[in-house]
Amino acid sequence: MKQNQTPPVRAIAYVALFAAIFVVLSAVTIPLGFTPVPISLQTLAILLTGAMIGGGYAFLSIGIVLVLTLLGFPLLHGAGGLSFILGPTGGFIWMFPISAFVTGRLVSRIQGNGPFSVVLMAAAMIVGSGLVYLTGVPWYAHLAGISLGKAFALVCVPFIPGDLIKVGAAVLITATVRKLNLLPRLSAQDQVVPLD
Numbered sequence: 038m039k040q041n042q043t044p045p046v047r048a049i050a051y052v053a054l055f056a057a058i059f060v061v062l063s064a065v066t067i068p069l070g071f072t073p074v075p076i077s078l079q080t081l082a083i084l085l086t087g088a089m090i091g092g093g094y095a096f097l098s099i100g101i102v103l104v105l106t107l108l109g110f111p112l113l114h115g116a117g118g119l120s121f122i123l124g125p126t127g128g129f130i131w132m133f134p135i136s137a138f139v140t141g142r143l144v145s146r147i148q149g150n151g152p153f154s155v156v157l158m159a160a161a162m163i164v165g166s167g168l169v170y171l172t173g174v175p176w177y178a179h180l181a182g183i184s185l186g187k188a189f190a191l192v193c194v195p196f197i198p199g200d201l202i203k204v205g206a207a208v209l210i211t212a213t214v215r216k217l218n219l220l221p222r223l224s225a226q227d228q229v230v231p232l233d
Contacts, residue, residue, distance in 0.1 A: 063113045073125040074177070074192045076115070076199055080169070083133055084207035087140030091215065095137035103134060108200050118187040126166045128176025132169045140165030140218045150216050155208060162204045 060119035062078035069075060087095040097122075102112055110116040113130065122130060143161035147154050170193050 048094060050093050051090045055090055055095070055098045056102050057080050059086060060112045061199040064115065067197070072191045072195070074129070076196065077114070079133070080166050080200060081203040081207055083137045084140055084165060084204065085210060087161070087165060088207060088211040089136030090141065091145050095141040097133045097136045100134040103130065108130055110148040124175055125180055129169045129173035132172045136165045136168045137199040139168060140216055145212065150212055155212055158211060159204055159208045162207055166200050166204055
């Protein structure tokens with residue numbers, strides 16, 4: 038093992054910690070009457086996971102929660118099982134690990150903590166956040182039997198302001214953590230599990 042590599046126990050601890058944060062933040066939901074997709078803090082957890090522990094570990098952390106949810110554990114919004122994963126919000130859920138991975142890969146390449154770095158970080162997180170709509174909108178349209186345009190209007194447009202607020206919060210938290218050196222960067226060069 039190289040001297041700068043993260044010890045496996047520490048890496049596992051961070052994967053578990055951010056999986057738990059994802060579960061806790063997914064419990065914070067606000068149902069909307071016109072769509073089965075609630076407002077939640079899941080995206081914030083995904084962005085923070087990617088930004089804090091890197092793409093590979095973030096994929097693993099969020100992926101573990103999804104597998105356990107698929108097996109029936111009520112970890113997302115207090116629900117679980119195959120019917121939940123294949124339900125109206127399923128298309129969003131499937132993309133969560135990919136969103137965390139992409140966010141982590143992009144943010145890990147941003148050096149420094151100045152204004153330009155913060156703007157790049159925000160752009161990276163907007164990309165990561167937006168990925169969930171790539172499968173979420175078409176899947177919802179399929180299940181609801183409506184057009185992509187109508188599905189986009191129902192399950193994407195109303196959530197854009199909230200997503201931008203969550204991106205802002207994630208950038209602020211990440212920049213602060215970086216500045217204070219509160220969390221080691223588990224970058225591609227440091228990863229024990231070569232997932233990046």
